Amino acid sequence: MKIGRWLIAGAVVAVVIWKADDIIGTDKQQSAAPPAVTESASASSSAGSGDSSTNDGTESPEPSATPTSEHASPSSSGDAASSGSPAATPEASEKPSNAADESEDSGDSDSLSALLQLNAPDKTIEVGKNGVATVTNPESMLVLVNKKRELSSTYAPDDLVKPDVEFSFSGDSPKQKMRKTAASALEKLFAGAQKDGITLKAVSGYRSYATQKSIFSRNADLKGEEVANRTSARPGQSEHQTGLAMDVSSASANYELEPKFGDTKEGKWLAAHCAEYGFIIRFLNGEEDVTGYSYEPWHVRYVGKEAAKQIMKQGVTLEAYLEAAANGATKA
């Protein structure tokens, strides 16, 4: 079967091109140290509390309407944000030498091209009898998840860890987690921001299928299914289930997940620099027809540095980028 062949080819490439393993995300080498903390689909309900209205079903505080908050001084809310200390602890952020980490998806454009071919949208989808299209490469850093391409209800990453960054809330929650490579990259991103005087806080990362399901159901109960479908992701259709996405906000946006974050200096810094760390702004302004979601300047998605730089430089969606790459239009 075709897909099987691609999977095998993918595994071979991943082994051969060791340094590029973070792009394809097969990551097998890195999961040698098993995360004691894997959240399975049972991660459940509690994480979803208080969530609301953002497109990807994220869990912003209440759908508060605070139109003027973007100009609020950082010190006015959450003073932790104004502390001068680095966002991430030294342990995590000052260790650039982790070769196996996310850092070196070096400039080998041939390997990226190969990975892009392997992860081409039309080669990474399987349509079931029920008509649902499920992605076949959920572990890839280039996996494409959207309303037309679902993750299996049983998929949960096996290398989830809690990045050592500041969060907008206290206490422990499964939504603090990301896959190991993405978590490490997020630590570097936040540390890099801090160096530029920008304090970011993480709001919501991993979300299990079960959690997403409960969020969607609640929204459907509250607002009706049609509205819920516009304002939150159906289970399986949220990128948060990949463990590669994190919602990020700042004191200046009251840690809300609202488009106004894009207008803050933190939001602008994030858009300008996230690619250096392997992240993209996944839901671009004006690309709703392509992504299925409206502008979300707070939602960053890890794809690996080289792909991220190309995507952000070209100003395209992940959908368009992968499609173009598959058609041979992207030569690095």
Ligand SMILES: [Zn+2]
């Ligand atoms: Zn999000």
